[in-house]
Amino acid sequence: MRRKKSAKIEDVAEKASVSIMTVSRALRGVEGVSEKKRTEILKIARQLKYVPNSNARSLAVANSNLIGISLPTFSGEVFAEILDSMRQTFSNAGYSTVIDTTEYSRDAELKWVQRLLSWQPAAIILTGIDHLPETRALLKASPIPVLEIWDYTREPIDICVGIDHFEAGRVIGCHALEMGYERPAFVSTPRGHDIRADARLEGIRAAYRGRPGADVPAARPSVQNAFTTGFDGTVELLRARAPDMIGYLNDHMAFGGMMACRQHGLSIPNDIGIVGFNALNLVSVLPTKLTTVATPRRVMGLMAARNLLARINGARVKSSEVLPVELIAGETTRRS
Amino acid sequence: MRRKKSAKIEDVAEKASVSIMTVSRALRGVEGVSEKKRTEILKIARQLKYVPNSNARSLAVANSNLIGISLPTFSGEVFAEILDSMRQTFSNAGYSTVIDTTEYSRDAELKWVQRLLSWQPAAIILTGIDHLPETRALLKASPIPVLEIWDYTREPIDICVGIDHFEAGRVIGCHALEMGYERPAFVSTPRGHDIRADARLEGIRAAYRGRPGADVPAARPSVQNAFTTGFDGTVELLRARAPDMIGYLNDHMAFGGMMACRQHGLSIPNDIGIVGFNALNLVSVLPTKLTTVATPRRVMGLMAARNLLARINGARVKSSEVLPVELIAGETTRRS
DNA sequence: TAAAAGAACGTTAGCGTTAACGTAAATTAC
DNA sequence: GTAATTTACGTTAACGCTAACGTTCTTTTA
Numbered sequence: 001m002r003r004k005k006s007a008k009i010e011d012v013a014e015k016a017s018v019s020i021m022t023v024s025r026a027l028r029g030v031e032g033v034s035e036k037k038r039t040e041i042l043k044i045a046r047q048l049k050y051v052p053n054s055n056a057r058s059l060a061v062a063n064s065n066l067i068g069i070s071l072p073t074f075s076g077e078v079f080a081e082i083l084d085s086m087r088q089t090f091s092n093a094g095y096s097t098v099i100d101t102t103e104y105s106r107d108a109e110l111k112w113v114q115r116l117l118s119w120q121p122a123a124i125i126l127t128g129i130d131h132l133p134e135t136r137a138l139l140k141a142s143p144i145p146v147l148e149i150w151d152y153t154r155e156p157i158d159i160c161v162g163i164d165h166f167e168a169g170r171v172i173g174c175h176a177l178e179m180g181y182e183r184p185a186f187v188s189t190p191r192g193h194d195i196r197a198d199a200r201l202e203g204i205r206a207a208y209r210g211r212p213g214a215d216v217p218a219a220r221p222s223v224q225n226a227f228t229t230g231f232d233g234t235v236e237l238l239r240a241r242a243p244d245m246i247g248y249l250n251d252h253m254a255f256g257g258m259m260a261c262r263q264h265g266l267s268i269p270n271d272i273g274i275v276g277f278n279a280l281n282l283v284s285v286l287p288t289k290l291t292t293v294a295t296p297r298r299v300m301g302l303m304a305a306r307n308l309l310a311r312i313n314g315a316r317v318k319s320s321e322v323l324p325v326e327l328i329a330g331e332t333t334r335r336s
Numbered sequence: 337m338r339r340k341k342s343a344k345i346e347d348v349a350e351k352a353s354v355s356i357m358t359v360s361r362a363l364r365g366v367e368g369v370s371e372k373k374r375t376e377i378l379k380i381a382r383q384l385k386y387v388p389n390s391n392a393r394s395l396a397v398a399n400s401n402l403i404g405i406s407l408p409t410f411s412g413e414v415f416a417e418i419l420d421s422m423r424q425t426f427s428n429a430g431y432s433t434v435i436d437t438t439e440y441s442r443d444a445e446l447k448w449v450q451r452l453l454s455w456q457p458a459a460i461i462l463t464g465i466d467h468l469p470e471t472r473a474l475l476k477a478s479p480i481p482v483l484e485i486w487d488y489t490r491e492p493i494d495i496c497v498g499i500d501h502f503e504a505g506r507v508i509g510c511h512a513l514e515m516g517y518e519r520p521a522f523v524s525t526p527r528g529h530d531i532r533a534d535a536r537l538e539g540i541r542a543a544y545r546g547r548p549g550a551d552v553p554a555a556r557p558s559v560q561n562a563f564t565t566g567f568d569g570t571v572e573l574l575r576a577r578a579p580d581m582i583g584y585l586n587d588h589m590a591f592g593g594m595m596a597c598r599q600h601g602l603s604i605p606n607d608i609g610i611v612g613f614n615a616l617n618l619v620s621v622l623p624t625k626l627t628t629v630a631t632p633r634r635v636m637g638l639m640a641a642r643n644l645l646a647r648i649n650g651a652r653v654k655s656s657e658v659l660p661v662e663l664i665a666g667e668t669t670r671r672s
Numbered sequence: 673t674a675a676a677a678g679a680a681c682g683t684t685a686g687c688g689t690t691a692a693c694g695t696a697a698a699t700t701a702c
Numbered sequence: 703g704t705a706a707t708t709t710a711c712g713t714t715a716a717c718g719c720t721a722a723c724g725t726t727c728t729t730t731t732a
Contacts, residue, residue, distance in 0.1 A: 006478075022680085025681090033681080051454050053717085056395050056718035061687085062688095080410035087437065096455075100423070120389065120390075138385075260621075285567045285592045354712090355711070360689070369711080373710085389688050391687085391688080393689055395690095395718065677728105678729070678730085682724080682726095684724095685722090689716105694711105695712080700706080
């Protein structure tokens with residue numbers, strides 16, 4: 001494929017009557033060029049609209065300033081926020097981010113990791129800790145820093161920053177227990193879709209262990225969008241199980257659930273308690289304050305970016321960081 | 337920076353007792369290799385965990401399979417959906433996407449374009465048509481295909497796919513007029529932040545031209561999140577202007593506005609009409625159906641990706657495509 | 673003032689891949 | 703059966719950049 005020839009480093013060198021190497025040094029800001037020449041070279045480069053060739057550079061130094069990030073999905077505020085806070089830090093440090101979504105498929109994740117490795121990236125970020133064994137092996141064997149974010153494990157591929165989803169579930173369960181709810185239920189995603197959902201459900205069950213309601217039934221409607229998923233899952237639970245409290249995977253689902261309860265003539269929080277997750281933006285304008293669990297997404301992103309940059313620069317960093325979550329008691333679980 | 341040496345094409349060649357070139361051909365699936373050798377080479381490559389070096393490849397062929405995408409922000413469903421639908425098409429076609437967000441800053445956009453060009457990308461996608469003159473010039477001068485998405489203009493940098501935001505505003509205005517509202521208002525973003533917001537406002541004004549209410553006041557609260565922005569903007573308008581209809585930049589803002597109206601004891605749609613934008617997921621679970629404007633985001637993404645791929649492959653494609661929007665009349669503007 | 677040290681450059685040799693061209697063997701044509 | 707094709711490879715020369723080492727000239731040291 002023919003392309004218009006753009007200015008190369010050689011053209012700049014010729015015009016400035018210096019060697020290629022001097023231009024390279026001047027442009028990168030490394031030592032060994034007099035101030036006079038440097039400013040002149042920069043001027044000429046600008047005149048010629050010189051754009052460095054990252055491919056050549058990366059080939060020469062055997063590593064690029066790309067950071068690969070893999071997310072399950074773009075939908076929802078959660079990953080968008082985590083991503084945002086990370087990206088800005090990287091961008092400021094001169095790294096570009098290559099992003100892909102896996103739609104919760106571990107096979108898709110593996111394929112992406114393979115493709116990404118061909119770019120000799122500076123680092124790779126994966127969401128969660130649930131990967132194919134092959135993916136783990138591939139990354140373990142590579143010298144590239146790997147960060148797992150959002151989940152927590154004591155045995156990360158390389159380093160990780162996240163929250164403990166089981167613990168988060170337990171916090172929800174304890175709160176429900178305290179408020180006197182006896183038949184908790186949970187609206188989740190299809191089985192095997194998202195291990196975090198299962199971890200939280202287990203957390204709730206752990207809180208109720210040995211008491212009535214400890215089985216904590218779960219609805220697993222097919223995923224469309226969070227609002228209707230929450231709505232449908234609630235309808236399903238109300239019909240079959242008559243729960244007096246429902247936990248949700250996130251606040252959007254919880255809102256859908258509130259609408260469903262309302263339509264069924266149930267009063268919140270007396271007939272039924274509602275607990276969301278993540279403390280999303282939506283809750284700030286709701287007339288009834290939603291009980292939810294605040295997750296430190298922006299802090300997590302910043303810490304992840306900071307740790308990873310340190311790791312890239314060869315510093316030793318703590319391999320696993322757990323961040324605390326906080327239950328925010330609202331009006332959807334306060335029994336009068 | 338030292339890195340563990342990974343298998344190169346040479347290692348594969350040696351082990352297979354063929355030349356480097358034969359391996360290259362076998363791996364890329366081009367002609368000139370016997371079936372027997374090809375399968376053997378592929379097997380050996382897998383054994384050796386060979387990962388091709390994209391930097392070297394891109395340098396040799398003077399172009400990469402990266403596609404750069406610039407978005408204003410990740411927050412909100414809108415760009416996430418457009419992005420998602422494009423990305424999948426590209427991914428299937430073997431392209432990786434490098435993504436950056438500009439936070440509505442044209443300077444940030446320019447910097448990103450400059451950085452991106454150093455990767456010799458296969459194409460560049462920008463959101464909207466509002467760029468610095470320098471950005472336009474840079475891209476116009478480059479041989480790289482450029483796609484502008486979400487807005488529509490008859491004079492794109494290269495090609496564009498979008499909706500006509502002025503027309504969308506006009507549609508909203510006409511509907512409000514038809515429903516008998518006489519003092520329309522609009523909740524927007526800070527001035528100069530997003531030209532699409534202004535285009536829609538002008539559209540509403542055009543619909544009311546020559547009638548009472550044609551000035552259409554706008555609130556421009558500082559941006560935090562869509563829900564509270566809608567809430568705050570509404571409070572501001574209600575206090576100062578006593579409008580009988582409010583249009584919003586999107587459904588999330590409209591929802592915030594509905595909450596504010598409710599708190600002010602106003603009844604929707606009789607005291608005040610509410611019109612959102614984009615037909616976001618939220619509206620499907622609301623007990624009161626929101627009047628909104630459906631935008632074809634997924635179709636737009638698919639069409640954009642398809643057109644751009646065709647353009648990359650040298651085909652001639654229509655330079656500008658406008659997609660239709662549709663007003664969905666709900667219960668928030670139906671006067672009884 | 674001569675020798676040593678440092679600053680400011682230039683030269684050489686890759687980085688891992690592919691395009692373009694060369695060459696030998698296998699196939700076809702007549 | 704020989705010439706003309708075609709197939710299946712191998713060789714050579716980039717692609718644009720940088721690390722490592724050389725060279726020249728200037729500055730410092732004793």
